[in-house]
Amino acid sequence: MTTLTLPAPAKLNRLLHITGRREDGYHTLQTLFQIVDLCDQLSLTAREDGEIQLVNRVPGVADDDNLIVRAARLLQRASGTRQGATLALDKSLPMGGGLGGGSSDAATTLVGLNALWQLGFSLEELAALGLSLGADVPVFVHGHSAWAEGVGEQLTSVSLDTPWFVIVHPGVSVSTAAVFLDPQLTRDSRPITMARALQGGAPEWRNDCEAVVKRRYPAIAEALDWLSQHAPSRLTGTGACVFAAFDDAQTAYAVAEAAGHHGHAWVARGLNTSPLHDALGC
Incomplete structure (x- = not known):
């Protein structure tokens, strides 16, 4: 096995409550992560010279700052392996979209290279490594829809309904840091139990x-207001993507086709198990 081509799926936050702010500036939260079948694709090819090389660079992002390069080097250091890899990313998920694309790419790098290099790390060990790259990385490493607390790293696997989602990206990129620094952000939502969260629905x-x-982003407000005319709709993460759930594919595709100037629209199926883990038999 010298090359693996693996999916890096998106996620949706079915809910996101900000419950507090720690002394280090990080926010505590409660959220329901759901995996969906909208994916980036990552090809990993083993190298004997120990080099980590990225084939297709992201404009404006130095290789050393790229999450998949950082993930590969992190796993190299943690394992002590002398192996390297050539990384090729086919990017479909929008940057700054709230779909977790960068975190998922990093998780696929960790899980994929662990298999390619035959390191034998457990998912728990890989998730612990991934947390240093981003709070959303562990949920993609574990590969299951989950209830999350803390800064998003305290995960409990759950089984959610699996509707068809229309996801709309209004064509803007959101600064997560700016959103969390905004003085008007709600930071004191009362914590709820996982059982109550799983009952679903407002509020x-x-x-x-x-x-x-x-x-802050009128285009997102416009897209959300438009999608809400078809079904209850929400922002995922800090955006920019908004989404709504539908019972059948036909209705979802009809709504997506009507998005027009409101943004690029996808139809994705909700999942409970990551296609990455299905591909590797994890």
Whole structure:
């Protein structure tokens, strides 16, 4: 086995509550992560010279700052392996979209290279490494829809409904840091139990970042208002993507086709198990 081509799936935050702010500036939260079948694709080819090489660079992002390069080098250091890899990313998920694309790419790098290099790390060990790259990386490493607390790293696997989602990207990129620094951000939502969250529906299934993001980014507010005419709709993460759930594919595709100037629209199926883990038999 010298090359693996693997998916890096997106996620949606079915709810996102900000419950506090720690002394180090990080926010505590509660969220429901759902994996969807909208994916980047990452090809990993083993090298004997120990080099980590990125084939297709991201404009404006230095290789040393690229999450998949950082993930590969992190795993090299942790394992002590002398192996290297050539990394080729086919990017479909928008940057700054709230779909977790960069974190998922990093997780696929860790899980994929662990298999390619035959290192034998457990998913728990890989998730611990991934946390240093970003709070969303562990959920993609574990590869299951999850209830999350803390800064998003305290995960409990859950089984959610699996509707068809229309996901709309209004064509803007959101600064997560700016949203979390905004003085009007709700930071004191009362914590709820996982059982209550899983019951679904308003008022629990909301995104506390939504009001701030809509004020800062009018295009997102417009897309969210339009999608809400078809079904209850929310922001995912800090955006920019908004989404709504539908019971059948036909309705979802009809709504996506009508998005027009509101943004690029995808139809994705909700999942509970990551296609990455299906591909590797994890």
